Amino acid sequence: MIFDDNRGFVEALRESGDLVEVEKEVSWDLELGAISRLACEKDGPAVWFKRVTDYLDEVSVFVNPVATWRRIAIALGLPPTATVREIYEAYEKGEANPVDPVEVTEAPCKQVVRTGVDANLFDLPTPMLHEGDGGRYLGTWDLVISKDVDSGWVNWGMYRFMVYDAHHLTGFPRPTSHLGKVFQEHYVAKGKPMPLAIAIGTDPLSHFAAAATYALGGDEASLAGGLRGRPVEMVRCETSDLLVPAHSEIVIEGEVLPDRVGLEGPYGEYPGYRTGEMGNGILFRTTAITHREKPVLTVDATGYKDDSSTVTALSGALAIKRRLERHGVPVRDVYVPPEGAVHLAVMSVDYGGQEVARKVLQVLTSRRALLSKLFLVDADTDVFDMGKVLHAFSTKCHPANGIHVIHYEGRANTLTPCYSQAERASQKGATVLYDCTWPGEWSREWETPVKATLDSIFSQEVREKVLRNWSEYGFKQ
Numbered sequence: 001m002i003f004d005d006n007r008g009f010v011e012a013l014r015e016s017g018d019l020v021e022v023e024k025e026v027s028w029d030l031e032l033g034a035i036s037r038l039a040c041e042k043d044g045p046a047v048w049f050k051r052v053t054d055y056l057d058e059v060s061v062f063v064n065p066v067a068t069w070r071r072i073a074i075a076l077g078l079p080p081t082a083t084v085r086e087i088y089e090a091y092e093k094g095e096a097n098p099v100d101p102v103e104v105t106e107a108p109c110k111q112v113v114r115t116g117v118d119a120n121l122f123d124l125p126t127p128m129l130h131e132g133d134g135g136r137y138l139g140t141w142d143l144v145i146s147k148d149v150d151s152g153w154v155n156w157g158m159y160r161f162m163v164y165d166a167h168h169l170t171g172f173p174r175p176t177s178h179l180g181k182v183f184q185e186h187y188v189a190k191g192k193p194m195p196l197a198i199a200i201g202t203d204p205l206s207h208f209a210a211a212a213t214y215a216l217g218g219d220e221a222s223l224a225g226g227l228r229g230r231p232v233e234m235v236r237c238e239t240s241d242l243l244v245p246a247h248s249e250i251v252i253e254g255e256v257l258p259d260r261v262g263l264e265g266p267y268g269e270y271p272g273y274r275t276g277e278m279g280n281g282i283l284f285r286t287t288a289i290t291h292r293e294k295p296v297l298t299v300d301a302t303g304y305k306d307d308s309s310t311v312t313a314l315s316g317a318l319a320i321k322r323r324l325e326r327h328g329v330p331v332r333d334v335y336v337p338p339e340g341a342v343h344l345a346v347m348s349v350d351y352g353g354q355e356v357a358r359k360v361l362q363v364l365t366s367r368r369a370l371l372s373k374l375f376l377v378d379a380d381t382d383v384f385d386m387g388k389v390l391h392a393f394s395t396k397c398h399p400a401n402g403i404h405v406i407h408y409e410g411r412a413n414t415l416t417p418c419y420s421q422a423e424r425a426s427q428k429g430a431t432v433l434y435d436c437t438w439p440g441e442w443s444r445e446w447e448t449p450v451k452a453t454l455d456s457i458f459s460q461e462v463r464e465k466v467l468r469n470w471s472e473y474g475f476k477q
Protein backbone atom coordinates (compact mmCIF):
# COMPACT_ATOMS: atom_id res chain seq x y z
CA MET A 1 0.00 0.00 0.00
CA ILE A 2 1.13 3.55 -0.75
CA PHE A 3 0.19 6.10 1.90
CA ASP A 4 -1.38 9.51 1.34
CA ASP A 5 -0.44 10.71 4.78
CA ASN A 6 1.70 9.86 7.75
CA ARG A 7 -1.28 8.53 9.72
CA GLY A 8 -1.91 5.72 7.24
CA PHE A 9 1.78 4.82 7.44
CA VAL A 10 1.71 4.75 11.27
CA GLU A 11 -1.33 2.48 11.12
CA ALA A 12 0.53 0.07 8.83
CA LEU A 13 3.50 0.06 11.22
CA ARG A 14 1.16 -0.81 14.07
CA GLU A 15 -0.19 -3.74 12.07
CA SER A 16 3.22 -5.08 11.09
CA GLY A 17 4.59 -4.80 14.63
CA ASP A 18 7.01 -1.99 13.76
CA LEU A 19 5.59 0.60 16.17
CA VAL A 20 5.73 1.19 19.91
CA GLU A 21 3.03 3.48 21.30
CA VAL A 22 4.16 5.12 24.51
CA GLU A 23 1.20 6.09 26.69
CA LYS A 24 3.38 6.99 29.67
CA GLU A 25 4.09 10.71 29.95
CA VAL A 26 7.59 11.59 28.72
CA SER A 27 9.46 14.87 28.88
CA TRP A 28 10.33 16.70 25.66
CA ASP A 29 13.52 17.74 27.47
CA LEU A 30 16.00 14.91 26.67
CA GLU A 31 13.89 11.95 27.85
CA LEU A 32 12.05 11.65 24.52
CA GLY A 33 15.36 12.08 22.67
CA ALA A 34 17.16 9.44 24.75
CA ILE A 35 14.41 6.86 24.23
CA SER A 36 14.35 7.57 20.51
CA ARG A 37 18.12 7.36 20.23
CA LEU A 38 18.23 3.95 21.92
CA ALA A 39 15.41 2.74 19.68
CA CYS A 40 17.62 3.47 16.64
CA GLU A 41 20.71 1.91 18.16
CA LYS A 42 18.76 -1.29 18.85
CA ASP A 43 17.26 -1.36 15.32
CA GLY A 44 14.01 -1.04 17.23
CA PRO A 45 10.54 0.04 16.07
CA ALA A 46 9.31 3.56 15.36
CA VAL A 47 7.90 5.29 18.43
CA TRP A 48 4.71 7.30 18.89
CA PHE A 49 4.78 9.34 22.09
CA LYS A 50 1.16 10.06 22.99
CA ARG A 51 1.70 12.20 26.08
CA VAL A 52 4.49 14.75 26.12
CA THR A 53 4.96 16.89 29.25
CA ASP A 54 3.42 20.36 28.91
CA TYR A 55 1.48 19.29 25.78
CA LEU A 56 -0.45 16.37 27.19
CA ASP A 57 -3.47 15.74 25.01
CA GLU A 58 -3.45 18.05 22.03
CA VAL A 59 -0.26 17.08 20.26
CA SER A 60 1.90 13.96 20.03
CA VAL A 61 5.30 13.06 18.62
CA PHE A 62 6.23 10.28 16.19
CA VAL A 63 9.93 9.44 15.85
CA ASN A 64 12.27 7.51 13.56
CA PRO A 65 9.79 6.88 10.71
CA VAL A 66 12.03 4.81 8.45
CA ALA A 67 15.19 4.02 10.40
CA THR A 68 15.04 0.30 9.51
CA TRP A 69 14.81 -1.48 6.15
CA ARG A 70 11.51 -3.03 7.28
CA ARG A 71 9.94 0.41 7.62
CA ILE A 72 11.49 1.62 4.36
CA ALA A 73 9.93 -1.42 2.65
CA ILE A 74 6.50 -0.67 4.16
CA ALA A 75 6.72 2.97 3.04
CA LEU A 76 7.47 1.80 -0.51
CA GLY A 77 4.48 -0.55 -0.50
CA LEU A 78 6.65 -3.69 -0.26
CA PRO A 79 6.36 -6.52 2.28
CA PRO A 80 8.37 -5.68 5.44
CA THR A 81 10.66 -8.63 4.72
CA ALA A 82 11.75 -7.26 1.29
CA THR A 83 15.49 -7.52 0.74
CA VAL A 84 17.62 -4.40 0.50
CA ARG A 85 18.16 -5.19 -3.18
CA GLU A 86 14.38 -5.28 -3.74
CA ILE A 87 14.04 -1.98 -1.91
CA TYR A 88 16.69 -0.38 -4.10
CA GLU A 89 14.98 -1.72 -7.22
CA ALA A 90 11.56 -0.39 -6.19
CA TYR A 91 13.02 3.04 -5.50
CA GLU A 92 14.90 3.07 -8.81
CA LYS A 93 11.71 2.20 -10.69
CA GLY A 94 9.74 5.02 -9.04
CA GLU A 95 12.55 7.46 -9.65
CA ALA A 96 12.58 6.63 -13.37
CA ASN A 97 8.86 7.48 -13.74
CA PRO A 98 8.23 10.93 -12.24
CA VAL A 99 4.64 12.13 -11.74
CA ASP A 100 3.85 15.85 -11.44
CA PRO A 101 1.99 17.09 -8.36
CA VAL A 102 -1.58 18.44 -8.48
CA GLU A 103 -2.97 21.51 -6.74
CA VAL A 104 -5.98 21.17 -4.43
CA THR A 105 -7.94 23.74 -2.41
CA GLU A 106 -9.13 21.60 0.51
CA ALA A 107 -6.42 20.25 2.75
CA PRO A 108 -6.14 18.52 6.13
CA CYS A 109 -3.12 20.67 6.98
CA LYS A 110 -5.45 23.71 7.08
CA GLN A 111 -7.75 22.40 9.82
CA VAL A 112 -6.13 24.87 12.20
CA VAL A 113 -4.64 28.11 10.87
CA ARG A 114 -2.71 30.57 13.02
CA THR A 115 -1.06 33.67 11.67
CA GLY A 116 1.00 36.56 13.00
CA VAL A 117 1.53 36.61 16.79
CA ASP A 118 -0.85 33.65 17.17
CA ALA A 119 1.65 31.48 15.31
CA ASN A 120 3.69 30.59 18.37
CA LEU A 121 6.38 27.95 17.88
CA PHE A 122 6.26 27.00 21.56
CA ASP A 123 2.77 25.58 20.99
CA LEU A 124 4.48 22.55 19.45
CA PRO A 125 6.13 19.83 21.58
CA THR A 126 9.56 20.27 20.01
CA PRO A 127 12.07 17.96 21.70
CA MET A 128 15.49 18.79 23.08
CA LEU A 129 16.97 15.75 21.37
CA HIS A 130 20.56 15.41 22.61
CA GLU A 131 22.41 16.73 25.62
CA GLY A 132 24.47 19.71 24.40
CA ASP A 133 22.28 20.61 21.43
CA GLY A 134 22.04 24.35 20.90
CA GLY A 135 18.28 24.20 21.32
CA ARG A 136 15.06 22.35 20.55
CA TYR A 137 14.95 21.05 16.97
CA LEU A 138 11.56 21.42 15.33
CA GLY A 139 12.73 20.64 11.80
CA THR A 140 14.25 17.17 11.50
CA TRP A 141 11.93 14.83 9.55
CA ASP A 142 10.70 17.78 7.51
CA LEU A 143 10.18 18.84 3.91
CA VAL A 144 11.41 22.34 3.20
CA ILE A 145 10.07 24.16 0.16
CA SER A 146 11.71 27.13 -1.50
CA LYS A 147 11.54 28.76 -4.90
CA ASP A 148 14.12 30.37 -7.12
CA VAL A 149 12.36 33.63 -8.04
CA ASP A 150 14.19 34.00 -11.33
CA SER A 151 13.45 30.64 -12.94
CA GLY A 152 10.48 29.56 -10.81
CA TRP A 153 12.29 26.30 -9.91
CA VAL A 154 10.93 24.83 -6.69
CA ASN A 155 13.25 22.86 -4.43
CA TRP A 156 12.36 20.37 -1.73
CA GLY A 157 14.98 19.37 0.82
CA MET A 158 15.25 18.03 4.32
CA TYR A 159 17.11 20.51 6.51
CA ARG A 160 17.29 20.95 10.26
CA PHE A 161 15.64 23.89 12.03
CA MET A 162 16.10 24.94 15.65
CA VAL A 163 13.63 27.00 17.68
CA TYR A 164 15.23 30.40 18.27
CA ASP A 165 12.26 32.10 19.98
CA ALA A 166 8.47 31.99 19.76
CA HIS A 167 8.49 33.32 16.19
CA HIS A 168 11.92 32.48 14.76
CA LEU A 169 13.86 29.41 13.74
CA THR A 170 17.50 29.13 12.77
CA GLY A 171 18.84 26.62 10.25
CA PHE A 172 21.98 25.22 8.73
CA PRO A 173 21.58 24.41 5.05
CA ARG A 174 25.07 23.57 3.84
CA PRO A 175 26.36 26.08 1.27
CA THR A 176 26.40 23.24 -1.28
CA SER A 177 22.75 22.30 -0.58
CA HIS A 178 20.12 23.51 -2.99
CA LEU A 179 18.46 25.62 -0.30
CA GLY A 180 21.82 27.19 0.55
CA LYS A 181 22.47 27.96 -3.11
CA VAL A 182 19.00 29.37 -3.89
CA PHE A 183 19.13 31.60 -0.82
CA GLN A 184 22.63 32.93 -1.52
CA GLU A 185 22.29 33.39 -5.26
CA HIS A 186 18.70 34.57 -5.63
CA TYR A 187 17.82 36.32 -2.39
CA VAL A 188 20.89 37.46 -0.45
CA ALA A 189 22.37 38.87 -3.63
CA LYS A 190 19.22 41.01 -4.10
CA GLY A 191 18.61 41.71 -0.40
CA LYS A 192 15.17 40.08 -0.59
CA PRO A 193 13.58 37.82 2.06
CA MET A 194 13.11 34.25 0.84
CA PRO A 195 9.64 32.73 1.36
CA LEU A 196 9.99 29.28 2.87
CA ALA A 197 7.59 26.58 4.03
CA ILE A 198 8.53 23.75 6.36
CA ALA A 199 6.13 20.82 6.09
CA ILE A 200 6.32 18.28 8.91
CA GLY A 201 4.83 14.80 8.93
CA THR A 202 3.60 14.37 5.39
CA ASP A 203 3.42 11.03 3.56
CA PRO A 204 6.68 9.07 3.91
CA LEU A 205 7.65 9.00 0.23
CA SER A 206 7.42 12.79 -0.05
CA HIS A 207 9.99 12.94 2.74
CA PHE A 208 12.15 10.44 0.82
CA ALA A 209 12.10 12.88 -2.09
CA ALA A 210 13.06 15.79 0.18
CA ALA A 211 16.03 13.85 1.57
CA ALA A 212 17.09 12.58 -1.87
CA THR A 213 20.34 13.35 -3.57
CA TYR A 214 18.84 14.89 -6.69
CA ALA A 215 20.19 17.08 -9.47
CA LEU A 216 20.29 20.87 -9.11
CA GLY A 217 17.15 22.07 -10.91
CA GLY A 218 15.50 18.66 -10.38
CA ASP A 219 11.90 18.58 -9.23
CA GLU A 220 11.58 16.57 -6.02
CA ALA A 221 7.76 16.93 -6.02
CA SER A 222 7.64 14.88 -9.23
CA LEU A 223 10.15 12.43 -7.79
CA ALA A 224 7.77 11.96 -4.84
CA GLY A 225 4.92 11.37 -7.32
CA GLY A 226 7.06 8.79 -9.12
CA LEU A 227 7.90 6.94 -5.92
CA ARG A 228 4.23 7.03 -4.95
CA GLY A 229 2.93 6.06 -8.38
CA ARG A 230 0.43 8.91 -8.09
CA PRO A 231 0.67 12.68 -7.69
CA VAL A 232 1.26 14.49 -4.44
CA GLU A 233 -1.64 16.83 -3.60
CA MET A 234 -0.41 20.35 -2.92
CA VAL A 235 -2.14 23.34 -1.39
CA ARG A 236 -1.22 27.01 -1.38
CA CYS A 237 0.30 28.61 1.73
CA GLU A 238 -1.62 31.26 3.68
CA THR A 239 1.13 33.85 3.58
CA SER A 240 3.11 33.10 0.39
CA ASP A 241 2.51 31.55 -3.01
CA LEU A 242 4.45 28.38 -2.17
CA LEU A 243 2.65 25.04 -2.47
CA VAL A 244 2.90 22.51 0.38
CA PRO A 245 1.77 18.86 0.61
CA ALA A 246 -1.92 19.00 1.58
CA HIS A 247 -1.65 15.98 3.88
CA SER A 248 1.10 17.38 6.10
CA GLU A 249 0.55 17.25 9.83
CA ILE A 250 2.07 20.68 10.41
CA VAL A 251 3.23 23.49 8.11
CA ILE A 252 5.39 26.38 9.29
CA GLU A 253 5.25 29.29 6.87
CA GLY A 254 7.65 32.20 6.87
CA GLU A 255 10.64 33.83 5.29
CA VAL A 256 14.40 33.71 5.65
CA LEU A 257 15.84 37.15 6.23
CA PRO A 258 18.60 38.10 3.78
CA ASP A 259 20.45 40.48 6.11
CA ARG A 260 20.29 38.65 9.43
CA VAL A 261 21.81 35.57 11.01
CA GLY A 262 20.86 33.71 14.19
CA LEU A 263 22.77 31.38 16.50
CA GLU A 264 22.30 27.74 15.57
CA GLY A 265 23.64 24.39 16.75
CA PRO A 266 25.59 22.52 17.80
CA TYR A 267 23.64 19.36 17.15
CA GLY A 268 24.09 15.59 17.48
CA GLU A 269 24.50 15.09 13.75
CA TYR A 270 23.95 12.22 11.31
CA PRO A 271 27.56 10.91 11.40
CA GLY A 272 26.78 10.10 15.05
CA TYR A 273 28.67 12.91 16.79
CA ARG A 274 28.33 16.46 17.99
CA THR A 275 31.26 18.10 16.29
CA GLY A 276 30.87 21.85 15.81
CA GLU A 277 30.11 24.73 18.10
CA MET A 278 27.23 27.18 18.09
CA GLY A 279 27.52 29.26 14.94
CA ASN A 280 25.63 31.64 12.73
CA GLY A 281 22.72 30.06 10.91
CA ILE A 282 20.05 31.43 8.61
CA LEU A 283 17.23 33.22 10.43
CA PHE A 284 13.63 32.30 9.61
CA ARG A 285 10.72 34.51 10.67
CA THR A 286 7.43 32.64 11.11
CA THR A 287 4.36 34.15 9.44
CA ALA A 288 1.88 31.28 9.94
CA ILE A 289 1.50 27.83 11.46
CA THR A 290 -1.18 25.58 10.02
CA HIS A 291 -1.87 22.03 11.13
CA ARG A 292 -4.26 19.11 11.35
CA GLU A 293 -6.38 18.68 14.42
CA LYS A 294 -4.33 16.91 17.10
CA PRO A 295 -1.21 17.15 14.96
CA VAL A 296 1.56 14.58 15.15
CA LEU A 297 5.02 16.12 15.10
CA THR A 298 7.44 13.81 13.24
CA VAL A 299 11.05 13.66 14.38
CA ASP A 300 14.27 11.96 13.31
CA ALA A 301 16.40 11.16 16.38
CA THR A 302 19.52 12.08 14.45
CA GLY A 303 22.65 9.98 15.02
CA TYR A 304 23.89 6.41 14.58
CA LYS A 305 21.46 4.39 12.41
CA ASP A 306 18.87 7.17 12.14
CA ASP A 307 16.55 7.75 9.20
CA SER A 308 19.33 9.26 7.09
CA SER A 309 21.35 6.04 7.30
CA THR A 310 18.64 4.30 5.30
CA VAL A 311 16.90 6.91 3.21
CA THR A 312 19.72 9.35 2.37
CA ALA A 313 22.03 6.39 1.88
CA LEU A 314 19.60 4.77 -0.56
CA SER A 315 19.19 7.77 -2.86
CA GLY A 316 22.90 8.54 -2.48
CA ALA A 317 23.85 5.04 -3.62
CA LEU A 318 21.68 5.33 -6.72
CA ALA A 319 23.08 8.78 -7.49
CA ILE A 320 26.61 7.28 -7.31
CA LYS A 321 25.59 4.48 -9.64
CA ARG A 322 24.16 6.91 -12.23
CA ARG A 323 27.28 9.07 -12.06
CA LEU A 324 29.62 6.14 -12.56
CA GLU A 325 27.52 4.88 -15.48
CA ARG A 326 27.67 8.32 -17.11
CA HIS A 327 31.45 8.22 -16.86
CA GLY A 328 31.74 4.79 -18.44
CA VAL A 329 32.64 2.82 -15.30
CA PRO A 330 31.37 -0.79 -15.69
CA VAL A 331 29.35 -0.55 -12.47
CA ARG A 332 26.80 -3.17 -11.40
CA ASP A 333 25.52 -2.31 -7.92
CA VAL A 334 26.23 0.33 -5.30
CA TYR A 335 25.37 0.03 -1.61
CA VAL A 336 25.72 2.58 1.17
CA PRO A 337 25.31 0.53 4.38
CA PRO A 338 23.49 2.10 7.39
CA GLU A 339 26.42 1.45 9.74
CA GLY A 340 28.63 3.63 7.52
CA ALA A 341 26.66 6.82 8.32
CA VAL A 342 26.63 7.87 4.65
CA HIS A 343 30.45 8.03 4.68
CA LEU A 344 31.13 4.67 3.07
CA ALA A 345 30.01 3.07 -0.21
CA VAL A 346 30.53 -0.35 -1.73
CA MET A 347 30.41 -0.72 -5.50
CA SER A 348 30.69 -3.78 -7.69
CA VAL A 349 32.09 -3.65 -11.22
CA ASP A 350 32.24 -6.07 -14.14
CA TYR A 351 36.01 -5.66 -14.12
CA GLY A 352 38.28 -3.70 -11.81
CA GLY A 353 42.00 -3.00 -11.66
CA GLN A 354 44.06 0.15 -11.20
CA GLU A 355 42.54 2.18 -14.01
CA VAL A 356 38.93 1.60 -12.95
CA ALA A 357 39.87 2.24 -9.32
CA ARG A 358 41.41 5.62 -10.16
CA LYS A 359 38.48 6.56 -12.38
CA VAL A 360 35.93 5.78 -9.64
CA LEU A 361 37.88 7.83 -7.13
CA GLN A 362 38.18 10.77 -9.47
CA VAL A 363 34.51 10.75 -10.55
CA LEU A 364 33.18 10.51 -7.00
CA THR A 365 35.29 13.34 -5.62
CA SER A 366 35.18 15.85 -8.46
CA ARG A 367 32.21 17.71 -6.92
CA ARG A 368 31.02 17.78 -3.31
CA ALA A 369 32.67 14.78 -1.68
CA LEU A 370 30.38 13.59 1.10
CA LEU A 371 31.74 10.04 1.21
CA SER A 372 35.32 9.30 2.12
CA LYS A 373 35.60 5.49 2.12
CA LEU A 374 34.97 3.42 -0.99
CA PHE A 375 35.14 -0.35 -1.47
CA LEU A 376 35.47 -1.58 -5.04
CA VAL A 377 34.53 -5.25 -5.47
CA ASP A 378 34.12 -7.70 -8.35
CA ALA A 379 30.60 -8.43 -9.58
CA ASP A 380 30.53 -11.85 -7.88
CA THR A 381 30.55 -10.13 -4.47
CA ASP A 382 27.06 -9.20 -3.30
CA VAL A 383 27.45 -5.55 -2.24
CA PHE A 384 24.39 -5.82 0.03
CA ASP A 385 26.10 -8.52 2.11
CA MET A 386 28.70 -6.73 4.24
CA GLY A 387 30.07 -10.09 5.45
CA LYS A 388 30.99 -10.93 1.86
CA VAL A 389 32.37 -7.44 1.33
CA LEU A 390 34.60 -7.80 4.39
CA HIS A 391 35.77 -11.16 3.06
CA ALA A 392 36.67 -9.63 -0.32
CA PHE A 393 38.44 -6.73 1.39
CA SER A 394 40.39 -9.03 3.69
CA THR A 395 41.50 -11.40 0.95
CA LYS A 396 41.65 -9.42 -2.28
CA CYS A 397 42.72 -5.89 -1.38
CA HIS A 398 46.51 -5.64 -1.76
CA PRO A 399 47.80 -3.87 1.38
CA ALA A 400 50.22 -1.73 -0.61
CA ASN A 401 48.95 -1.57 -4.20
CA GLY A 402 45.22 -1.81 -3.59
CA ILE A 403 44.78 1.40 -1.63
CA HIS A 404 44.21 4.62 -3.56
CA VAL A 405 43.86 8.03 -1.95
CA ILE A 406 42.84 11.34 -3.45
CA HIS A 407 43.15 14.69 -1.65
CA TYR A 408 41.00 17.77 -2.31
CA GLU A 409 40.13 21.17 -0.92
CA GLY A 410 36.94 23.23 -1.04
CA ARG A 411 34.53 20.33 -1.35
CA ALA A 412 35.05 17.96 1.59
CA ASN A 413 32.22 17.07 3.95
CA THR A 414 32.48 19.51 6.84
CA LEU A 415 30.61 17.11 9.13
CA THR A 416 33.08 14.22 8.77
CA PRO A 417 34.22 13.61 12.36
CA CYS A 418 37.84 12.61 11.61
CA TYR A 419 38.66 15.95 9.97
CA SER A 420 40.34 18.60 12.12
CA GLN A 421 38.70 21.99 12.64
CA ALA A 422 41.24 23.49 10.24
CA GLU A 423 40.43 20.92 7.56
CA ARG A 424 36.71 21.60 7.99
CA ALA A 425 37.19 25.34 7.73
CA SER A 426 38.82 24.95 4.31
CA GLN A 427 36.68 21.94 3.35
CA LYS A 428 39.86 19.98 2.96
CA GLY A 429 39.64 16.22 2.91
CA ALA A 430 40.53 12.95 1.26
CA THR A 431 38.83 9.85 -0.03
CA VAL A 432 40.31 6.36 0.11
CA LEU A 433 39.36 3.56 -2.23
CA TYR A 434 40.08 -0.05 -1.31
CA ASP A 435 40.41 -2.02 -4.50
CA CYS A 436 39.06 -5.47 -3.68
CA THR A 437 39.02 -6.66 -7.31
CA TRP A 438 41.48 -8.97 -9.05
CA PRO A 439 44.10 -7.12 -11.08
CA GLY A 440 43.04 -6.91 -14.73
CA GLU A 441 46.43 -8.13 -15.95
CA TRP A 442 46.24 -11.46 -14.08
CA SER A 443 45.38 -14.37 -16.32
CA ARG A 444 41.88 -15.54 -15.42
CA GLU A 445 42.91 -19.11 -16.35
CA TRP A 446 45.93 -19.67 -14.15
CA GLU A 447 46.74 -16.61 -12.06
CA THR A 448 43.43 -15.62 -10.52
CA PRO A 449 42.52 -17.64 -7.42
CA VAL A 450 39.33 -19.66 -7.72
CA LYS A 451 36.75 -18.87 -5.09
CA ALA A 452 36.18 -21.99 -3.02
CA THR A 453 32.44 -21.54 -2.54
CA LEU A 454 29.61 -23.78 -3.66
CA ASP A 455 28.78 -21.37 -6.51
CA SER A 456 32.30 -21.23 -7.88
CA ILE A 457 34.48 -24.27 -7.24
CA PHE A 458 32.07 -27.16 -7.89
CA SER A 459 30.70 -28.41 -11.18
CA GLN A 460 27.12 -27.63 -12.06
CA GLU A 461 26.30 -31.32 -11.74
CA VAL A 462 27.51 -31.61 -8.13
CA ARG A 463 25.96 -28.27 -7.19
CA GLU A 464 22.53 -29.17 -8.54
CA LYS A 465 22.58 -32.57 -6.90
CA VAL A 466 23.44 -31.09 -3.50
CA LEU A 467 20.80 -28.38 -3.76
CA ARG A 468 18.17 -30.90 -4.90
CA ASN A 469 18.82 -33.20 -1.97
CA TRP A 470 19.41 -30.47 0.61
CA SER A 471 16.37 -31.12 2.78
CA GLU A 472 16.73 -34.87 2.36
CA TYR A 473 20.14 -34.65 4.02
CA GLY A 474 18.30 -33.27 7.05
CA PHE A 475 18.83 -29.50 6.69
CA LYS A 476 15.87 -27.31 7.62
CA GLN A 477 16.91 -24.32 5.50
Ligand SMILES: Cc1cc2nc3c(=O)[nH]c(=O)nc-3n(C[C@H](O)[C@H](O)[C@H](O)COP(=O)(O)O)c2cc1C
Pocket residue numbers: 140141155156157158159160161172173174176177178179210211212213214300302307308312
Ligand atom coordinates in the same frame (compact mmCIF):
# COMPACT_ATOMS: atom_id res chain seq x y z
C1 LIG B 1 17.03 14.15 9.12
C2 LIG B 1 17.90 14.86 8.12
C3 LIG B 1 18.35 16.15 8.37
C4 LIG B 1 19.15 16.83 7.46
N1 LIG B 1 19.57 18.12 7.74
C5 LIG B 1 20.32 18.79 6.85
C6 LIG B 1 20.74 20.16 7.12
O1 LIG B 1 20.42 20.72 8.16
N2 LIG B 1 21.48 20.77 6.19
C7 LIG B 1 21.85 20.17 5.01
O2 LIG B 1 22.52 20.80 4.22
N3 LIG B 1 21.48 18.90 4.73
C8 LIG B 1 20.72 18.19 5.62
N4 LIG B 1 20.33 16.90 5.35
C9 LIG B 1 20.74 16.28 4.08
C10 LIG B 1 19.83 16.77 2.96
O3 LIG B 1 18.49 16.47 3.25
C11 LIG B 1 20.17 16.11 1.65
O4 LIG B 1 21.47 16.50 1.31
C12 LIG B 1 19.20 16.51 0.54
O5 LIG B 1 19.67 15.97 -0.64
C13 LIG B 1 19.08 18.00 0.42
O6 LIG B 1 18.32 18.34 -0.73
P1 LIG B 1 18.94 19.24 -1.88
O7 LIG B 1 19.86 18.33 -2.65
O8 LIG B 1 17.74 19.69 -2.63
O9 LIG B 1 19.69 20.35 -1.22
C14 LIG B 1 19.52 16.20 6.26
C15 LIG B 1 19.07 14.89 6.01
C16 LIG B 1 18.27 14.23 6.90
C17 LIG B 1 17.80 12.82 6.58
Ligand SMILES: [Mn+2]
Pocket residue numbers: 155156157178214215216217218220
Ligand atom coordinates in the same frame (compact mmCIF):
# COMPACT_ATOMS: atom_id res chain seq x y z
MN1 LIG C 1 17.12 19.67 -4.65
